[in-house]
Amino acid sequence: MIAATDRIVLAAGVTLRQGRLADEVRGESWPLNGSAAFVLGRCGEPIGVTVREVAESFSLPLETARADVLRFVWHLNRLALVNVESGSRRVERLHGWLRLALRLAPAGSVPASLTRRRPLDTRSALRGLGTCLAACARRTAAVAAVATVVALELFSAAGSPGVALPVALGICTGLGLGLHEAVHAAMLRGVPSALVTRGRRTFVLHAAVPPGRRSLVALAGPLAVAAIGTGCLAAAALAPVPCLAVAGCPLAAHALALTVFTGDGRVACGL
Amino acid sequence: MRSLKAFLLGTLAVGIVAYAVAAALAVSAQAAGRMLDLRLGPLEIVSVATQGTATAITFGPGLLALALVGGLLNLAAATVIRRRAERQGDHVD
Numbered sequence A: 001m002i003a004a005t006d007r008i009v010l011a012a013g014v015t016l017r018q019g020r021l022a023d024e025v026r027g028e029s030w031p032l033n034g035s036a037a038f039v040l041g042r043c044g045e046p047i048g049v050t051v052r053e054v055a056e057s058f059s060l061p062l063e064t065a066r067a068d069v070l071r072f073v074w075h076l077n078r079l080a081l082v083n084v085e086s087g088s089r090r091v092e093r094l095h096g097w098l099r100l101a102l103r104l105a106p107a108g109s110v111p112a113s114l115t116r117r118r119p120l121d122t123r124s125a126l127r128g129l130g131t132c133l134a135a136c137a138r139r140t141a142a143v144a145a146v147a148t149v150v151a152l153e154l155f156s157a158a159g160s161p162g163v164a165l166p167v168a169l170g171i172c173t174g175l176g177l178g179l180h181e182a183v184h185a186a187m188l189r190g191v192p193s194a195l196v197t198r199g200r201r202t203f204v205l206h207a208a209v210p211p212g213r214r215s216l217v218a219l220a221g222p223l224a225v226a227a228i229g230t231g232c233l234a235a236a237a238l239a240p241v242p243c244l245a246v247a248g249c250p251l252a253a254h255a256l257a258l259t260v261f262t263g264d265g266r267v268a269c270g271l
Numbered sequence B: 001m002r003s004l005k006a007f008l009l010g011t012l013a014v015g016i017v018a019y020a021v022a023a024a025l026a027v028s029a030q031a032a033g034r035m036l037d038l039r040l041g042p043l044e045i046v047s048v049a050t051q052g053t054a055t056a057i058t059f060g061p062g063l064l065a066l067a068l069v070g071g072l073l074n075l076a077a078a079t080v081i082r083r084r085a086e087r088q089g090d091h092v093d
Helices: A034-040 A047-057 A062-078 A090-107 A125-135 A137-157 A164-187 A211-238 A242-258 A263-268 B002-031 B062-090
Strands: A007-010 A014-017 A020-023 A028-031 A082-085 A115-120 A193-198 A201-206 B036-040 B043-051 B054-059
Touching: A007 A014, A007 A062, A034 A047, A034 A062, A047 A062, A062 A082, A082 A115, A115 A125, A125 A137, A125 A164, A125 A193, A137 A164, A164 A193, A164 A201, A164 A211, A164 A242, A211 A242, A211 A263, A211 B002, A242 A263, A242 B002, A263 B002, B002 B036, B002 B043, B002 B054, B002 B062, B036 B062, B043 B062
Parallel strands: none
Antiparallel strands: A007 A082, A014 A020, A020 A028, A115 A193, A193 A201, B036 B043, B043 B054
16 A cells, blocks of 8 residues: 555665666666656655656646556565655554555455565675564564464463463464575575565565576575474474474474475476 | 476475474373374374383384375476476467
């Protein structure tokens, strides 16, 4: 959802150069026509203001200008070239989202998710790991919170009292996501990369690398997390600690990302 | 080579997940002081046996069988995906 008070900003690594939009991560650039350069030249302004200026400058009806600008912004955001910064408070955004969701409900759809691109410092493996963990910290925390609530419900329905097991399960579910992406980033040492989130999806966008390295990067994320999970389970089996065994399960489940049913698995198999 | 990769990765993935589920069940059973004997037909997957005060967790060949089945399924899925991609490549409107 994009509101009139929202602002667009070029994503990290994206620049405007001599009438072209260049993406350092993809290593590509695209020519801009007059209206595209006009809109992108007004990055940081509220979109509502940009729409009025487009309508005035190009002698367009306001509705046509709004539709054109929003279509352009959505397209660039979908490609992770621009981020949309909200100009309203979180509560107002939630209210607006709920209103739109209610209007779309009869059609069986939900408001489209915005894409957000965050920079990753891949000058060294450690920096890649650290910046990626920091970049997806909020998402990791959100996934951990949701998983904990769901686990609490399930454990309670199964008649298992206590919060230690559900909390361990939830924390490891969130941590698994963060570590998975962080290991991908660590393996991309020296390659321009960015972390992209869109709706439920989280992925590392990176410059082209040779096929062998691409497979290795794809394998490393799930394999590292699954190895940690397996280690937890092996330790739990040696010294029976149910909490450790339960916590290891969501980490070990990342091994499923090695199959061709997921993007990482398909890349690893060269499909 | 791609087929071998798909088979090996599928085997590894299902092997790890099967081990994780089996280990979690076994540790939970052990902590609750219960016996467990999980089998895939005649093949043992995991068992928890108590002898006196000692408790032993044993992982059996059923885990390996499950992993191999996973590898074959992944290989089959990879073949389907590749064939579909090839068919799309030949398509002309």
